Amino acid sequence: xxxxxxxxxxxxxRLASGHYSLGPLCKQGHEWQSTGQSLRREDRRGxxxxxxxxxxxxxVASRPPDxxxxxxxxxxxxxxxxxxxxxxxxxxxxxxxGEHWTYRGWHDITGYPMFRLQxxxxxVSHFVWELRYDRRFPEGLFATHTCDMPQCVNPxxxxxxxxxxxxxxxxxxxxxxxxxxxGARLHPESRPRGRDHWMHQHPEWIRRGDDHYYRRHxxxxxxxxxxxxxxxxxxQAVAIYLRYQVVKSQRKVAREFGVTRDVVQTIVRGETYxxxxxxxRLVGEDAGGPDKRPDxxxx
Numbered sequence: 001x002x003x004x005x006x007x008x009x010x011x012x013x014r015l016a017s018g019h020y021s022l023g024p025l026c027k028q029g030h031e032w033q034s035t036g037q038s039l040r041r042e043d044r045r046g047x048x049x050x051x052x053x054x055x056x057x058x059x060v061a062s063r064p065p066d067x068x069x070x071x072x073x074x075x076x077x078x079x080x081x082x083x084x085x086x087x088x089x090x091x092x093x094x095x096x097x098g099e100h101w102t103y104r105g106w107h108d109i110t111g112y113p114m115f116r117l118q119x120x121x122x123x124v125s126h127f128v129w130e131l132r133y134d135r136r137f138p139e140g141l142f143a144t145h146t147c148d149m150p151q152c153v154n155p156x157x158x159x160x161x162x163x164x165x166x167x168x169x170x171x172x173x174x175x176x177x178x179x180x181x182x183g184a185r186l187h188p189e190s191r192p193r194g195r196d197h198w199m200h201q202h203p204e205w206i207r208r209g210d211d212h213y214y215r216r217h218x219x220x221x222x223x224x225x226x227x228x229x230x231x232x233x234x235x236q237a238v239a240i241y242l243r244y245q246v247v248k249s250q251r252k253v254a255r256e257f258g259v260t261r262d263v264v265q266t267i268v269r270g271e272t273y274x275x276x277x278x279x280x281r282l283v284g285e286d287a288g289g290p291d292k293r294p295d296x297x298x299x
Contacts, residue, residue, distance in 0.1 A: 011039060011048070018042065026050055082127075086117055090127065100152040101128075112150055128155045142166050148173065224273050231263070237273035241280055244268050 005013075011032070014020040022037040026047035032039040038047040064070070073085040093105040093115075103113035103124050113124035125143035130136060132155035137143070144161040145152060152158075161169075170176055177183060184191050192198065199206060207213060214221055225233045232240075236257070243253050250264040257264075266272040270281060 008033075015039065020048065023047075028053075082117055087131065090115055090117075090124075090131075094128075094153060096154075099154070100147060100149055100157070101154040102151065103153050107151070113153060124153050125150075125158050128153045129158050129160070131155070144169060148175065224276050232259070232273070234273060234276035237267050237276045238280065240264055240267050241273075241277045 011020065015022070020039050020041055022032065022035060023040040024038065025031060025036060026038040026049075028047065028050055030038050030047050030049035039049065040046070041048060041051075070085070073088070074083050076083050093103055095102045095104065105113060105115060105124070107113050108121075114121050115124050115127055117127065123143060125145070126137040129143065138160045141160040142163055143158050144166050145157055146159060147154070147157040149157070179185070194200070209215065222228065224230065224237070240253055240257055240259075240263075243256065244250065244264065244267075247253060250261050250268065254261045254264045263272075267277065270277065
């Protein structure tokens with residue numbers, strides 16, 4: 001049933017479906033829709049509104065003594081995107097006994113501590129910095145640890161910085177995983193090679209030939225001027241191809257059109273813009289034109 005409907009609409013649907021029925025007016029006088037009768041469930045003799053009132057009373061009676069206080073803590077703090085309950089839950093996971101504060105919550109796959117806040121997983125280093133300085137962590141920046149310990153959540157050891165600054169600080173302190181410190185050197189077993197590589201273990205996973213995705217869906221390939229890295233339109237490619245058939249010099253054509261010689265060469269050879277020049281290539285072959293792959297070494 002649609003949860004967006006009002007209670008009256010849902011009661012009307014239940015009445016029409018036979019789950020509810022109209023009966024004598026109850027002792028509390030709960031009249032339904034000015035009918036002079038009370039709404040009753042088929043499996044219960046009591047009034048529906050009376051039953052709802054009893055359920056509400058039981059629910060209120062079952063609340064803990066500090067329910068109002070806990071509800072107030074769950075409200076967002078003024079001007080903040082978190083509540084007092086979130087703050088208390090966070091600090092319950094932090095050990096502040098030493099210089100480097102440790103976080104007892106969960107860590108992501110890279111080892112950085114994470115905290116669940118308002119339905120999102122955020123870096124603890126960002127959140128603890130916000131609590132310490134009472135403002136949002138600058139968007140687009142990274143948390144740089146001056147103590148060189150990513151697991152530390154002491155806000156005095158954290159400062160916002162760009163990725164370039166973070167990398168420069170890492171290189172300056174000699175913490176870059178290069179040479180014998182790289183993961184491939186320290187843990188060669190984590191890099192399957194040779195016969196242990198997945199391509200050798202499961203060659204059936206590799207789609208080749210007519211089973212390849214581009215063979216089965218050639219319409220998905222963006223060619224010519226539609227390609228993401230296209231520098232010319234199809235009309236320009238055709239003009240370059242026709243101009244070469246006249247001057248027979250790739251360098252001269254490149255200077256005329258303001259492109260490199262490699263661009264002209266790939267168009268003439270049919271390596272790029274194939275669909276745009278295909279009809280011209282067929283005409284040239286029928287007329288005994290030059291080879292499809294001219295090799296010009298002298299301009």
